[in-house]
Amino acid sequence: MLLSSVRALSFLILTTTDLPEAYFLGAVLESLLVPFALVNIVGRPVTNQLQVLARLRRNRGLAYVADFLLARAADRVEMWLRRKELQQAVRAFPEVTPRLRQGIRTRHPHLDCADPHAPEVLDFVRAQAPDYILLAGAPFLRPSFYQLARYATLNRHLGLLPDFRGSDCAIWALALGRPEAVGYSIHVVNERVDGGDVVLRRPMAIIGDRGLEDYLRRLRREASDAFAGLVMRLLKGAPLRAVTQARKGPDFPPAGWTTQRRAVRNFEAALRRHPTPHGAVRDDSDEPLRVLPG
Numbered sequence: 001m002l003l004s005s006v007r008a009l010s011f012l013i014l015t016t017t018d019l020p021e022a023y024f025l026g027a028v029l030e031s032l033l034v035p036f037a038l039v040n041i042v043g044r045p046v047t048n049q050l051q052v053l054a055r056l057r058r059n060r061g062l063a064y065v066a067d068f069l070l071a072r073a074a075d076r077v078e079m080w081l082r083r084k085e086l087q088q089a090v091r092a093f094p095e096v097t098p099r100l101r102q103g104i105r106t107r108h109p110h111l112d113c114a115d116p117h118a119p120e121v122l123d124f125v126r127a128q129a130p131d132y133i134l135l136a137g138a139p140f141l142r143p144s145f146y147q148l149a150r151y152a153t154l155n156r157h158l159g160l161l162p163d164f165r166g167s168d169c170a171i172w173a174l175a176l177g178r179p180e181a182v183g184y185s186i187h188v189v190n191e192r193v194d195g196g197d198v199v200l201r202r203p204m205a206i207i208g209d210r211g212l213e214d215y216l217r218r219l220r221r222e223a224s225d226a227f228a229g230l231v232m233r234l235l236k237g238a239p240l241r242a243v244t245q246a247r248k249g250p251d252f253p254p255a256g257w258t259t260q261r262r263a264v265r266n267f268e269a270a271l272r273r274h275p276t277p278h279g280a281v282r283d284d285s286d287e288p289l290r291v292l293p294g
Contacts, residue, residue, distance in 0.1 A: 009034065009131040009132065009235060010034070010035045010131050010132075011035070011036040011132050011134055012036060012037045012039065012125060012128050012130035012133045012149075013025055013026060013036060013037070013134045013135075013136055014041070014116065014133060014134070014135050014136070014138045014141075015038070015039075015040055015136040015137050015138060016040070016041040017040070017042065017137075018101065019136055020091070020093035020096040021093065021136040021220065022038065022136035022137070023093070023100060023104055024093045024095070024096055024136075024224050024228070025134055025224070025227065025228060025231070026038060027095065027096070028231065028232070030104065030107070034235065036108060036130075037124075037130070038104065038105070038108060038109070038110040039110070039113060039116065039121065039124065040110065040111070040112050040113070041113060041114065041116055041138065042112050042113065043114070044114075044139075056253060067256030067258050068253070068255075071254075071255065071256045071257040074257055089213075090214075092218075092221040093220075093224070109124075116139070116145050117142055117144055121145075122145065125145065126148055129150070130148070130149055131151050132151055132152060132153070132154060132231075133145075133146060133148065134154055134156075134227070134231070135154065135155040135156065135189065136156065136224075136227075138155070140193055141189060143191060152189070152240060154188060154189065154199065154230070155188075155189050155194070156184065156224065156227045157169070157186070157187060158184050158223055159172075159183070159185065160173075160184070160185060160201060160203060161187060161194060161198050161201060161245060161249065162198075162245040162246065162248065163181060163249045164181065164249065164250075165193055165251045165252065166252035166253060167252055167253055168254055168255035169182075170182045170215075170216060170263075171259060171260060171263045172252045172255060174212075174262075174263035174264075174266045174267050174270070175259045175260075175263040179266065179267070180203060182203065182204055182206070182219070183201070183202050183204045184202060184223035184226065185201045185202075186200040186201075186223075186226065186227055187242070188240075192248070193251055195248065197243060197245070198242060198244075199230065199241065200226060200230060202222075202226065206267065206270045211267075212263070212267045212268075215267065
């Protein structure tokens with residue numbers, strides 16, 4: 001897949017625990033002969049996980065933390081009980097095989113790290129001199145990292161901004177009885193969690209999905225397809241156009257067990273109603289947009 005006229009740009013992809021989304025983007029860039037590098041956060045140290053739990057308890061209360069831990073325990077048990085079924089399940093990125101992962105790591109600069117803000121990681125990113133940094137499942141970043149992009153750091157967020165910021169936004173939207181508010185956004189990264197200018201915003205209707213797992217799988221795939229489409233337009237020379245968020249929406253924490261169960265029930269009800277998506281802001285919108293460098 002070669003574009004007739006490809007602008008000379010370089011990219012760096014940041015991901016966590018080798019998520020397939022990152023290698024999907026890498027495969028797209030590689031097919032276009034576009035240079036890129038990869039930084040993979042291998043996982044949070046135990047001390048950091050305990051700090052996160054302490055902060056959640058302080059901000060959300062002990063009942064929320066207990067519900068959150070119950071959800072994580074239930075997820076682990078379910079994954080173990082369904083391990084054979086899940087091995088055969090349809091995946092959001094079936095083309096991302098172990099061979100593709102290893103090939104990308106062999107052919108392109110890459111770095112595994114525990115902390116994206118460590119000096120050696122920042123030195124690695126600085127040496128790559130990326131025009132754009134693409135986030136494919138990354139934690140909150142400080143300016144010391146995301147400002148290393150020449151033009152912008154872009155994030156694929158699985159929620160409709162500004163109404164749904166933070167974690168598990170699709171689950172929260174369903175749990176709150178707002179199936180029409182499930183979707184994805186691509187935004188410029190700034191100092192606020194999911195608070196940067198919105199490049200693209202698309203709701204995703206619940207139509208024809210066999211269950212919530214299939215729906216969330218389709219959400220991940222469509223969001224990544226849109227992210228890849230944006231990258232291809234940048235390579236063709238299109239300007240990065242973005243809309244400033246009109247307000248600061250709520251920041252949702254990781255969904256607990258109670259929230260997950262409510263989301264499942266509401267999804268099943270919404271599936272019968274076939275809601276129509278609305279409120280999309282597309283990259284070809286007639287709405288006035290601010291032109292960013294690049």
